[in-house]
Amino acid sequence: MSQLPTFLVAHGLDEEGGMPVTNPATGEVIAKVRNYAASEVDAVVQKAEAARHGWAAQTAKVRSSALRHWFDLMVKYREELALICTLESGKPLYEARGELDYAASFAEWFSEEAKRAYGETIPSFATGKEILVRKEPVGTCAAITPWNFPLTMITRKAAPALAVGCAMIMKPSEATPFSALALEHLAREAGIPEDVFRILPSEDARGMGEIFCTHPTIRKISFTGSTAIGKLLLTQAGSTVKRASMELGGNAPFIVFDDADMEAAVEGAMIAKFRNAGQACIGLNRLLVHKDLHDEFVEQYTARASALKVGNGLDEESQIGPLITDKALQKVEALVDGALAQGATLACGGSRHNAGAQFYAPTVLTGVTQDMDIARSEIFGPVASVMRFDDEEEAIAIANDTNYGLASYFYTRDLARAARVIGALEYGMVAVNEGLLGTEVAPFGGIKESGLGREGSRHGMDEYLEMKYALVGGLPG
Numbered sequence: 001m002s003q004l005p006t007f008l009v010a011h012g013l014d015e016e017g018g019m020p021v022t023n024p025a026t027g028e029v030i031a032k033v034r035n036y037a038a039s040e041v042d043a044v045v046q047k048a049e050a051a052r053h054g055w056a057a058q059t060a061k062v063r064s065s066a067l068r069h070w071f072d073l074m075v076k077y078r079e080e081l082a083l084i085c086t087l088e089s090g091k092p093l094y095e096a097r098g099e100l101d102y103a104a105s106f107a108e109w110f111s112e113e114a115k116r117a118y119g120e121t122i123p124s125f126a127t128g129k130e131i132l133v134r135k136e137p138v139g140t141c142a143a144i145t146p147w148n149f150p151l152t153m154i155t156r157k158a159a160p161a162l163a164v165g166c167a168m169i170m171k172p173s174e175a176t177p178f179s180a181l182a183l184e185h186l187a188r189e190a191g192i193p194e195d196v197f198r199i200l201p202s203e204d205a206r207g208m209g210e211i212f213c214t215h216p217t218i219r220k221i222s223f224t225g226s227t228a229i230g231k232l233l234l235t236q237a238g239s240t241v242k243r244a245s246m247e248l249g250g251n252a253p254f255i256v257f258d259d260a261d262m263e264a265a266v267e268g269a270m271i272a273k274f275r276n277a278g279q280a281c282i283g284l285n286r287l288l289v290h291k292d293l294h295d296e297f298v299e300q301y302t303a304r305a306s307a308l309k310v311g312n313g314l315d316e317e318s319q320i321g322p323l324i325t326d327k328a329l330q331k332v333e334a335l336v337d338g339a340l341a342q343g344a345t346l347a348c349g350g351s352r353h354n355a356g357a358q359f360y361a362p363t364v365l366t367g368v369t370q371d372m373d374i375a376r377s378e379i380f381g382p383v384a385s386v387m388r389f390d391d392e393e394e395a396i397a398i399a400n401d402t403n404y405g406l407a408s409y410f411y412t413r414d415l416a417r418a419a420r421v422i423g424a425l426e427y428g429m430v431a432v433n434e435g436l437l438g439t440e441v442a443p444f445g446g447i448k449e450s451g452l453g454r455e456g457s458r459h460g461m462d463e464y465l466e467m468k469y470a471l472v473g474g475l476p477g
């Protein structure tokens with residue numbers, strides 16, 4: 001048997017007919033998992049719909065306590081969950097531990113927010129009438145999640161849904177079902193009713209997506225993944241006018257202005273680019289450096305990137321793990337080769353890494369321009385594309401020249417510029433003098449083709465609430 005802590009994922013294992021899940025660092029099968037068919041979804045939905053009313057009828061305090069217990073169990077099994085995450089996603093163990101902390105923080109945050117789903121009363125337009133606005137759970141929800149943050153993507157969607165009294169049915173990525181199953185196991189132990197929170201691993205992503213989006217009982221679909229699939233799901237969800245939250249792709253600019261603190265900017269750009277081997281939708285995709293700092297910046301950055309330790313995530317020293325699949329590796333390879341053919345220059349890396357079949361060397365390219373494919377596509381690998389700019393206006397124009405609008409970053413010491421650039425960047429999130437911006441307390445999400453809705457923060461709960469306006473007449477005038 002594998003290194004998997006099976007007590008956490010036991011109910012999802014199926015060594016006979018299940019689908020194999022491989023460790024991207026070695027190519028070895030970790031274990032086989034139960035493979036749900038789209039035809040099985042209806043029964044799960046019916047049970048969820050029957051159970052959710054009882055869950056919603058509990059006091060907010062009861063739901064809050066269960067979520068808090070879920071959080072406590074995640075903390076208790078931190079090492080086991082981090083190990084599962086590293087085994088199936090490939091990320092270095094220290095990143096998996098960090099991810100677990102982040103994932104757990106959503107259970108904690110929404111256990112607190114559960115008690116604060118306030119409605120409102122509105123001063124009436126007439127005597128003898130009262131206007132109430134109630135917040136009510138949307139109903140039974142479905143979600144589809146990716147592999148790059150296999151723990152966080154589950155809690156960030158399930159915790160707000162459960163907090164307000166919805167049921168949540170999720171299909172995790174076929175690459176990383178065990179993290180999701182382990183969290184489901186802990187949720188049951190925490191007292192969250194079995195039927196209101198279900199994880200359904202499946203090889204049939206298309207079939208599951210279609211039934212999630214078209215089933216009349218499911219009232220909401222939440223998705224994190226590529227923009228192409230997000231568009232498909234939105235089209236499908238139109239047939240039943242479902243609520244939809246979409247966290248889609250990004251093309252994050254990271255701008256280093258001439259007045260930036262160079263050391264801090266290099267540090268921030270390392271984190272923003274190389275975390276999770278560059279496989280993050282908020283990851284730095286275009287590194288825009290002012291011409292006066294350019295050469296010095298590239299020298300320092302390249303030295304840091306070349307020194308990163310590439311290897312199996314289970315090795316405590318590893319900083320860069322494998323890419324998730326061979327297909328992902330080939331895409332990164334093609335983008336780098338294409339950029340070089342289109343005139344970019346290699347500062348370091350530029351090829352596969354001998355740590356294993358799915359590893360790519362940390363790479364820095366200079367001389368990248370907006371017309372190259374690499375500047376237009378989500379790289380999703382450990383490859384930094386450096387572009388040179390002359391002034392603020394040009395940097396903003398380049399930064400906004402994309403259909404995406406998720407995360408953006410810039411470094412400056414000038415307060416007036418900071419205010420100006422925050423306003424000018426067409427992105428859902430802006431980090432100023434920071435390379436990491438994810439936190440459960442702030443609204444995470446994008447504009448343009450990067451998505452709809454926000455996750456985390458008090459706004460994250462609104463995604464799972466409907467407003468009901470009640471006009472109460474016949475009252476004493």
Ligand code: ADP
Pocket residue numbers: 144145146147171172173174205206207208209210224225226227229230232233
């Ligand atoms: P990524 O490149 O991050 O895997 P995807 O959008 O391909 O982005 O995958 C994210 C999630 O979407 C995964 O759970 C995957 O199984 C699912 N998925 C892929 N194709 C479809 C589809 N046609 N319909 C619904 N879900 C899909």
